[in-house]
Amino acid sequence: MNINGLKIGIIGGGIGGIAAALALRQRGAQVTVFEQAAELTEVGAGLQISENGMVVLRALNVVGEVPEAGVRSYGTELRDYRAGRLVSRLPAPSAGATYYYHRADLLDLLHRAALREGVVFRLGARVLQTRKHPSEAEIGLDDGTRMRVDCAIAADGGRSEIRTDLNGPETPEFTRQVAWRATIPWEHRVEKPKAALTMGPGRHVVTYPLRDQMLMNIVAIEERSDWREEGWRRRGDPEDLRARFAEFGGPVGEILKQVQDPHIWALFLRPVARRWQNGRVALLGDAAHPTLPFMAQGACLALEDAWVLARSFDEQSGIRQALTAYETRRRPRTRKVVAAAGANARNFHLRGPMRLAAQAALMAIGPRLSRKYDWIYSYDATV
Numbered sequence: 001m002n003i004n005g006l007k008i009g010i011i012g013g014g015i016g017g018i019a020a021a022l023a024l025r026q027r028g029a030q031v032t033v034f035e036q037a038a039e040l041t042e043v044g045a046g047l048q049i050s051e052n053g054m055v056v057l058r059a060l061n062v063v064g065e066v067p068e069a070g071v072r073s074y075g076t077e078l079r080d081y082r083a084g085r086l087v088s089r090l091p092a093p094s095a096g097a098t099y100y101y102h103r104a105d106l107l108d109l110l111h112r113a114a115l116r117e118g119v120v121f122r123l124g125a126r127v128l129q130t131r132k133h134p135s136e137a138e139i140g141l142d143d144g145t146r147m148r149v150d151c152a153i154a155a156d157g158g159r160s161e162i163r164t165d166l167n168g169p170e171t172p173e174f175t176r177q178v179a180w181r182a183t184i185p186w187e188h189r190v191e192k193p194k195a196a197l198t199m200g201p202g203r204h205v206v207t208y209p210l211r212d213q214m215l216m217n218i219v220a221i222e223e224r225s226d227w228r229e230e231g232w233r234r235r236g237d238p239e240d241l242r243a244r245f246a247e248f249g250g251p252v253g254e255i256l257k258q259v260q261d262p263h264i265w266a267l268f269l270r271p272v273a274r275r276w277q278n279g280r281v282a283l284l285g286d287a288a289h290p291t292l293p294f295m296a297q298g299a300c301l302a303l304e305d306a307w308v309l310a311r312s313f314d315e316q317s318g319i320r321q322a323l324t325a326y327e328t329r330r331r332p333r334t335r336k337v338v339a340a341a342g343a344n345a346r347n348f349h350l351r352g353p354m355r356l357a358a359q360a361a362l363m364a365i366g367p368r369l370s371r372k373y374d375w376i377y378s379y380d381a382t383v
């Protein structure tokens, strides 16, 4: 269908919401993004965007062939925790190239591209609910105003409230895993930057460089059940972080010594949504399929969603048909990636003899391991 002039409201100005706004605006829709925050900001942390996400960023003209702001990845080193011994080197995925982005930089690139195309942003606009009418969707804001649009897309993140409009209340499951994140200044530029994944019993640390290798991004995950706060903005105690990862030596031990301002949050699990859309309102990104961070794919999946959603409008004759086609196409892939991320949590945290056996296997098959996930990285939503 031709969506020229169609009124579309996007709830949430994160990576998924802005990418969807851009893809729909580029097809002529009148798009407004409703974002609850007063400013579009992202927490100071990194994101790995693999080729399946990069193809969408290129197709949306957010980045060029040589993407600015990202650091190209040359693979991942798997290390053991005590002295940081190298267990195996995983080459970068054979499909295209993966880039390390500062979240704020990626969001800024998307935001600027959306403004250039004429997407309208309403900041400080918290959406409380959506309603489906026979030929419209209604978006209810916290200041009491109600907006009528032809179609609403809820990209309001892993704790989506709009998901409840479609699926009813759900109780998330605490994973008994807690994540720390931080960035530190970095001065060791190398020709071929890599991520390091350092594995210990019940915990692991991922590090990779950002912003022209001037910052080091750190995500540390520990199995722990006494911390259940889910928000991203809670500051943690750096000494507590160091104490909890005190047995981590080698390069990562040195990096942890420099952390000054970590954040901490508990990881909760919500399943892929049972119902993604009702013919007028659809979920996108983490709102539809929250994923644990262990495959580094949540933002990439949100980018894929954005492209597939917009293309479903090209291919279908009406809004209901487009949203149904979008759900049908996205559900199987997102389920499979979410399951792969869940399985990795267990693999990274093995204890005792299981850990040593897994390391021996990794030494032997490590270089081929990236190929196991080719189906993730080589997926091209834009063809």
Ligand SMILES: Cc1cc2nc3c(=O)[nH]c(=O)nc-3n(C[C@H](O)[C@H](O)[C@H](O)COP(=O)(O)OP(=O)(O)OC[C@H]3O[C@@H](n4cnc5c(N)ncnc54)[C@H](O)[C@@H]3O)c2cc1C
Binding pocket: 011, 012, 013, 014, 015, 016, 017, 034, 035, 036, 037, 046, 047, 048, 049, 053, 125, 126, 127, 128, 155, 156, 157, 158, 160, 161, 179, 181, 219, 284, 285, 286, 287, 293, 296, 297, 298, 299, 300, 301, 302
């Ligand atoms: C530690 C960690 C590391 C990760 N690393 C990677 C990685 O390397 N690669 C990768 O691809 N993914 C990664 N992810 C996942 C990625 O961060 C998310 O999947 C991605 O940000 C989801 O984007 P989104 O737009 O769906 O949601 P969000 O980024 O959560 O955006 C939702 C937006 O909606 C707004 N909002 C919420 N409710 C309302 C409302 N009621 N009204 C208006 N606005 C609202 C919020 O303020 C927010 O701006 C990681 C996640 C974690 C936790």
